[in-house]
Every structure is written in C-alpha cells, then in structure tokens.
Amino acid sequence: MARSPVAVILGGAVALAVAALILGPLAAVLWHAGGAGWPSPSDWSAVRFTVWQAVLSAVLSGALAIPVARALARRRFLGRGVMILALGAPFILPVVAAIAGLLALFGRNGVLNSALAAFGLPGIEIFGLHGVLLAHVFFNLPLAVRLLLEGWRAIPAERFRLAAQLDMPPGAVFRLIEWPMLRQRMPGVLAVVFAICLSSFAVVLILGGGPAATTIELAIYQAFSFDFDLGRAATLAVLQLIMVTVAALLALRLARTDGMGAGLDRPMAIWTDRPGLRVQDAAVLILTALFIAAPMVLLVIQGLPALVQMPAVVWSAALTSLAVALASTGIAVLAGLALALPRRGLYDSIAMMTLAASPLVLGTGLFLLIRPFAFPGNHILAITAVVNAAAALPFVLRSLAPDLHATEDGFGRLADSLDLRGWARLRWLILPRLRRPLGFAAGLAAALSMGDLGVIALFPPPDTATLPLQIYRLMGAYRMEAAAAASLLLVALSFGLFAVFDRIGRHADT
Amino acid sequence: MKHLITATGLVLATQAVAETPVLNVYTYDSFATEWGPGPAIEEGFEAQCGCDLKWVTAGDGAALLSRLRLEGEGTEADVVLGLDTNLTAAARDTGLFAPQTVSADYALPIAWSDDTFVPFDWGYFAFVGNAEDPKPANFRALADSDRRVVIQDPRSSTPGLGLLLWIKAAYGDEAPQVWADLKDNIVTVTPGWSEAYGMFLDGEADLVLSYTTSPAYHVIAEEDASKVALPFDEGHYLQVEVAGAVAGSDQPELAQAFLAYLASDAAQSVIPTTNWMYPAVTPEGGLPDGFTDLVTPAKSLLVPEGDVPAMRDAALEEWRAALSQ
Amino acid sequence: MLTLEALTLRQGDFTLHADWTLAPGARLALIGPSGAGKSTVLASIAGFLDPEAGRILWEGRDLRGTPPGKRPVAMLFQDGNLFPHLTVARNVGLGIRPDLKLTAADRDRVSAALTRVGLAGMEDRMPGSLSGGQQSRVALARVLVMDRPLLLLDEPFAALGPALRAEMLELVSALCDDTGATLVMVSHAPEDAQRITGLTCVVADGQAAPPVDTAAVFADPPQVLRDYLG
Secondary structure (H helix, E strand, C coil): CCCCHHHHHHHHHHHHHHHHHHHHHHHHHHHHHCCCCCCCHHHHHHHHHHHHHHHHHHHHHHHHHHHHHHHHHHCCCCCHHHHHHHCCHHHHCCHHHHHHHHHHHHCCCCHHHHHHHHCCCCCCCCCCHHHHHHHHHHHHHHHHHHHHHHHHHHCCHHHHHHHHHCCCCHHHHHHHHHHHHHHHHHHHHHHHHHHHHHCCCHHHHHHHCCCCCCCHHHHHHHHHHHCCCHHHHHHHHHHHHHHHHHHHHHHHHHCCCCCCCCCCCCCCCCCCCCHHHHHHHHHHHHHHHHHHHHHHHHHHHHHHHHHCCCCHHHHHHHHHHHHHHHHHHHHHHHHHHHHHCCCCHHHHHHHHHHHHCCHHHHHHHHHHHHCCCCCHHHHHHHHHHHHHHHHHHHHHHHHHHHHHHHHHHHHHHHHHHCCCCHHHHHHHHHHHHCHHHHHHHHHHHHHHHHHCCHHHHCCCCCCCCCHHHHHHHHHHCCCHHHHHHHHHHHHHHHHHHHHHHHHHHHHCCC | CHHHHHHHHHHHHHHHHHHCCEEEEEEEHHHHCCCCCHHHHHHHHHHHHCCEEEEEEECCHHHHHHHHHHHHHHCCCCEEEEEECCCHHHHHHCCCECCCCCCCCCCCCCCCCCCCEEEEEEEEEEEEEECCCCCCCCHHHHHHCCCCEEEECCCCCHHHHHHHHHHHHHHHHHHHHHHHHHHHHEEEEECCHHHHHHHHHCCCCCEEEEECCHHHHHHHHHCCCCEEEECCCCCEEEEEEEEEEECCCCCHHHHHHHHHHHCCHHHHCCCHHHHCCEECCCCCCCCCHHHHCCCCCCCEECCCHHHHHHHHHHHHHHHHHHHHC | CEEEEEEEEEECCEEEEEEEEECCCCEEEEECCCCCCHHHHHHHHHCCCCCCEEEEEECCEECCCCCHHHCCEEEECCCCCCCCCCCHHHHHHCCCCCCCCCCHHHHHHHHHHHHHCCCCCCCCCCHHHCCHHHHHHHHHHHHHHHCCCEEEEECCCCCCCHHHHHHHHHHHHHHHHHHCCEEEEEECCHHHHHHHCCEEEEEECCEECCCEEHHHHHHCCCHHHHHHHC
16 A cells, blocks of 8 residues: 555545645635734734743653653553553543643642641642643653653663663763663654644633733634634734644654654663662652642542532533544544555645644634535534544554554565555555554544544534533533533543553454 | 335425524524523524524624624524623624614613614623622722632633723723732633633632622522622623624514513523523512622623723733733 | 566665576576675565666566566565464465455465475464464465465575574475476575575676576685685
C-alpha cells in the first residue's frame, strides 16, 4: 500500500479534505466579512500573552520532565507500569474536570491550603499566570515525560555499562550520555507542548485571574460576539493558525522519534548508582505521582455522592457522547491511516493544522457553508464527530507514524519481492504490525472526542446533548453537584474508552 | 405486510406534520433545556396554536444576535427570544424585526414602551454571598474589604457586561478608579456565569457576580436559605430580557400570537422557577415564595439602549486597563 | 538466461560495472570483500535499485520498470524473511497468492512444500516459536511455492552455525535441482561457494567480473580474491 499510487491518491484526498475542513470555514468567514480586519491593540497584547504563557509552559514542562523521566527510566519499583499508564491520564482528562480537580487540590478550600492552614502557614493562591502554568504543567508534564522516557530507552545499554566500568560519577554520566540525547529530543518536546498550549482556552481564562491573561481565542470571541467584526475574528484565527502550525511543524521536524509513547514498560538497566540518587529519584517520583493523581482522586471524592441521583438526561447524554466518540474515532483512525500510509511530510503537516483551528471560527464558517443547504443544528452530532476527529488527527498520526516507518523499513523489501501490494499489503502486513499503535490512537481519539465540548456548544441542539454540553447545561441551571457527578462520569467514560481500545490493540490476535 | 403498515403510517404522519405550520423560535440554550421554561412554554403554546413550535438555540444572548446577523434576511427565525436591553439597540439596527402589538400590565421597575420587543423577564445583577459573612453595602466598601470576588468576562458573558455598565452607570468618570480599587478583590474573571458560580459554591470566592434572584433557587430547589444577594446603595443594574418577531417570517400571525402568549399568565407563571428571573407580568397567583423576600434595590440603573454601544466600548477599555495593571 | 548488459550501478559515490550472461539453471556465487557491491548486484536484479546505465535482461526481456514483485525472482534477505505476525502456513502461502486467498489446492501445495523442507505439520506455528534453522526452512518452502526461475540469496543463512548453514545450502541445492531454477547467491565463505555453485563471480574494485568456473578460480585465485581470502 505504501508508496502505491492508490495510497498516495487516497492520502492526498484525505489531506485535501482536512485542509478544506480547516481552511474552508475560515475562507467563508472572510468572504462573509468582506475582507480581513486589523487586530486592535488589545488583540495584540492577547497574542503576546498567548505566546508568552505557551513558552513558559513549554519550558517548565520540559525542564521538570527531565528528572521525572530519568527516575522512571532507571528505577524498577512496584507500580511502575501503573504509573507510566497513569501518566497518560491528564492528557485525555476533560478540561472542565481537570480544572475542578486542580481547584480541589490547590484552591482556597483545597487540600493543600487546608493542610497549610493546619500548620499555621500562609495559603497559596492558584489564580494568575502561575495558576495557568500549573495547569499546563499538569496537562503536559506527563506527555513530556513519556517523550523523554523514549529517549532514555533509545540510549544503548552498552553506554551505561561502559560508564559503570569506568566508574563515571552521575554528573559525568548525565553530561556525556544523557545530555546529548536531551539536546536532540528536548527541542521537539518543547515545540509540542508549546503548540498545545498556544491553543489552550478555558484553562487560561478560568485560572488566569483577569484580562491580562487573555488568549487569542478570547480575542476572536470578542471580535466575533462582542464587536461582530468577522474580518478581525478571521484575521486573528489566521494568526493563530500560522503560529500553531509553525510550532507543530517545528515539533515534527525536531522530534526525532516522535511517537506518543505507546508501550514503555521495560526499565533500562542501571549500573551507576548512589544512595543520594536513589533518594532523589524516589522524591521526584512520589511528588509527581501525587501531583498527577491527587486532582483525579479529589474529583472522584467530589463527584461520587451525587452519582447515584443523576438526572436521566445525563445518561442519555452519555450514550450520545459515546456514539459521537465512536464515530469520531472511526473517522480519525481511518483518516490518520490514510494520511500516514503514503509517508509524505506534506500530509503530516496538513494534519497538524487541526491543532490550531479556532473552534469559534470553525463553527461559524461551517455554519455559513452548510446553512444554504441544510440546517446545521439538525446535523450537529455528525458535525461534532467530524470536527472532533479532525482535532484528534495530529495525535493519531503521531501514534501511527513510528511503527509504520519501522514496519516499512523492516519488511518493505520482503513485501515488495512477494508482490504484496494494495489491500493485501495493508491486510497482511501493515494492519497486523500496527495493531498496538492503532489501539492506542483509537483510545486517544475516543477519549479526546468524549471530553471535548467542541462545536456543539455553538449550535446546542434543544432535544439532545453530548455529555460535556450536558455538564454545562447543569451548571447553567445551578445544578453544580449534578454537574460534578456528570463530570466524574465523563472522566470514567473517557478513561474507559481509552483503556478498552488500548487493550484491544495490545491483546488482539496474539 | 407489517412493514407496509408501518410505512403507510409514516407517510401519513409525515403528511400530517407537513400540514402543521412550524414556528421557529431562536433562543439561548438554557432557556430550552429541560430545566428551563422552554418545555412548558412549548407545550402550552402548541395546545392553543395548532402549530409545531421548534426551538433553535445558540449559546447565549450575544451568540443569538450573532446568529441572526449571520443569517440576515435569509433567516428561518420567526421569533427571537432572549435578547436583553444591552443588545436591543444592535438588534434593532439589523432591521430584521417586525413591530409588536402585545399589550400587558408589565411589572417592570421601569416604564416599558417598545414597539418592537416584548419583555418576558427581568432581574438585577448583584453579588451573591453567604448569609453569615460581612456584607459590603456598595462598590467602594467592597473594594475596601477583604472579600474575594469572582466575576465574568464582559466580552463573553452577559452578567460580565452587566457589571461593566453597572459601574459605569453608577460612577461615570470615576469607574476606572473603582475598578482599580476592586482589582485586589477579584480572584479571577471567568468566561461564563456557570464557572464563576461553581467556584463560589466550592468556596473559591466569598462573592460571585450573579442576580438578586439567585438565592431564590437555593431556597426553592434546595431549601437552603444561606445564600443571599448583597444590596448595594448605588443601585443595581437592570437586565430586561425580550423577544421580538422577525419581519421576514412566513408565519407572522403565529409569531405575534407567540409574543402574546409569552406575556400571558400561562407563560409568565412558569418563568420564575425555571429561568430564575422575575416575570415581566406578575402571575395571578403572585410570585413564588422564595421570590417574595429577595433584596429589592433602592434604585434601578439602566443605560438607555442607544447609549450602550458607545458606552460599553469605552467601559471595556477602562476595565481592561484597570485590571491589566 | 540472465544478462547484465553493460550494466552500471550507482549508490551515492559508489559505482559498479558488470557485463556478462548466466545460462539457465546455472548456480553462481558472488564473492568479494565487504562493501564491494555484492548485495548491490542482487538488489538491482531484484528490482530494488535501478541501473544507472545498461540493462538487465531475463530471457532477452529488459526488466527495467518491472516492480520487484513482478520479476521472475524469488529472493531471501539477510534477515526479516518471515512476517512474525503470520503463521508458517500464511508466510508460505504469500508465495502463491499475496492476498492469501488460498484454495484447498493451494493449501495442499503449502503443506507439500513444508513437508519437502522437513517441516511437516508446522502449518499453524508462529515464526517466533521456531528455531533459526526452521525459520530458514519456512522461507525456503515459500521460495519453492513461488516457483520463480531465478533465486537470489543475500546471505540468508549468515546467522546460522556452520553445520546448519551447510545443511541449508544442501537444501537450496536440492530445491534448485527440483525446480531447475537459476541461483545467484552472495557469499562470504569460499566453502559455501565451493559446496553448491559451479560458477563464481568475483566482485571487487568496482567490477563484477564475468562468471568463471568455481573450482578453477579457487585453484588459482586472481589477486583481488587472494587479498580477500588472505
């Protein structure tokens, strides 16, 4: 299939469709506006803040990931596998739930401040730039750790053996063996986190503390909803698209083996050790585990009591969300496969664009495009599934690419010499070899779609809802406890979907 | 055979639907949800109109107006329900609305005469807090206190914009100073009402920007009297929510009938305990219990709709400047 | 008949020339120092490398433009000759139909081929559960069912011990007897060449020399071969 004309054409068609999905709505908004608008001074300050917080978030996540990944790479302990698995959790945690969890930990009435108060210590404040950074580190530190962990695993064990044989002190091991790896990998990690944080919206607004913490997406919102200046909204959306795409391309180019980190279960051998190192690693791992797990545990404690008396609409919304997530997963995985198979940089880059699409402009543009033919509200679930799938594409593609390359490198010639082409090559070579990353990617796509409010908030259908929309509706109707319980259900379903798909990938047919 | 019967039934049903006139009512999301007034109003109106009322929803009032502007003359809306007095000027400017003919005995704090829009509920913006806590009596006292406040962003939220105009209407040129003084009380600025109110309930803040009617929810739905609105002696900013008929509607009579129904007792008696606002017309049975002992401001503040666009742009700049320091 | 006609192969800075023919049913060993281009010759015949100049002909037909899978060639690589996720029977079956839509007759052929290489009854095993020698036999069974007139071996048995390697080469030799296939194999070890191939091509100094009789060339090796053999 790879390099075959059919694959190239199919991949090209999907790439074209993705580009059309992102750029078409933007063009529609521009056309409706009658041209681009020029951003206001406050828009520019929003652009500056967006970039600034993304830079800080990337640097912090990257720097903190070094000791964590290092400790994880060289220690065997009970629960290591569980911890690596749990590191994937924040990434697929719905934003609304994550913020609630972080507030339960770091908020004024949170566990941490209660503990500080019990010791007569002054409390800490989560709102402000540091709160935004804290949340972004919560989301992205685990991702950075997993990416760096791969780097550590890629260092040949012989080098550490040699270092042990020469009795190198830990400092020298770091400088001579680990640092060169970090220098190779870190730019890619930083660019990935930077790109993700550029398009962060709710986290920045809720924890930012005031109008100084305004992102481009809110500037778009203002231009669109407050000033009804579509031209300016479109210009800002283009700006966001360019910035995120450039960052993503940079990430793509810099990240050497750029997998999402499926299956990192084996610890590396370690021969150089010191008691001090052991203490340091233990402290780092315990703190990280607490930081990642505590908000989620608190979420469970908060939501559990109301879980029993949840309104029936929550359950039906959960079913709707499941259906949307499954459809979205199917689309994302098929499209991701079609984009990955031809192994062309251009197709990769186009998929990265979806990371940067402004939901508001995307939704509005889709509305303008669909409106002449149909009523968007009537098809909102289908539209949501497609848009969610597009949003998951970059991650699906990153999950599939490394194993696809490895398969083609390892078995491509043999398959060629056996005349294994087209469907047969896909059926008998690629799909079986990609089962694990396909399961992982499907789990990721399903969880991300499950947790994302997405475009449905722009055209909320009166007679149905996805679970995230239902949560907002419960909150809007003063039913905060039911909303907390529904959030817990959302988290459980997101993780459940991920776990099921990931398991299918790991265990099918072996 | 069974399939044939089913198919015939479907065809007949479809025809029956096709013959029933459809009234498209655009509204904001929370109005049409199962907890909002939507279901009861739909049922009540359909019982008398021989029509099919269809809700079409947008995120909030501002999004509703944006939707209407995007659709322009081609809109399928027959009625737009849920704009407020801060949006009516812009809505009127679109030229998309038809004159209204409803007359009712409005129980609004201001005299209402508007040839385009029918008010259906109203409320005052207010800070809501816990009954046992200190209660600053105005913005200056609030600024001097150590009370932690969570407010909403005026660019993305109706109460947020309401607060902007509230302070501007109460303090005029001194508004920037008031904002500057309030800065250290403001914990954070959320994109919407829900996030702010949720944070207040979780104890992240002492006070939240909401409505004088918010405590009624806790009294009626939760039998909890611990939440109170703080009366401010500068007066409170008024929000009146309105509906209007669309000029290009293919169901003009139905649209007018719906506006009349909206002002009728059947609809108005539903509003308080579903939209948690004051009904525009006092229901025959009076207000529900939780509504009767709410804070009633000494003074109502409202910027005339024609002045809103210019004033909100200036106020927004002042707000941004003061809080971005 | 295989003809390399004024052939020039290029990979980066490296070039290699060859200009000779090989009679049908002949068995040829390519021998020479590492990096001299032995595998490059095989890659070009198999269709993985397009000639810079000259032609590769089979039965007088130019193979240029024919993709690897459509050439009259069965090839075994240094490693990775089996798909680890497919059963033994399917790995062999790929040699009959790449889409694995096998008829009962096809499946009988697979079993017969497995029996021929000494793996009767191993149809449903996975490659990972077989020894190195058994894996090689599976690959040879596939070569058998592919029934291509030209067999190319790029040191597929290099990882096996000397005794096992000898055994495999005997098997290859027997299979070629069965099918009448022409054999071209890369070899590092002179004894391998001496064991089964009648002809030897010395690859060195940018030239793949015309094939000569194996016994003769080892009786009186040219200088390049002498340097290589040490």
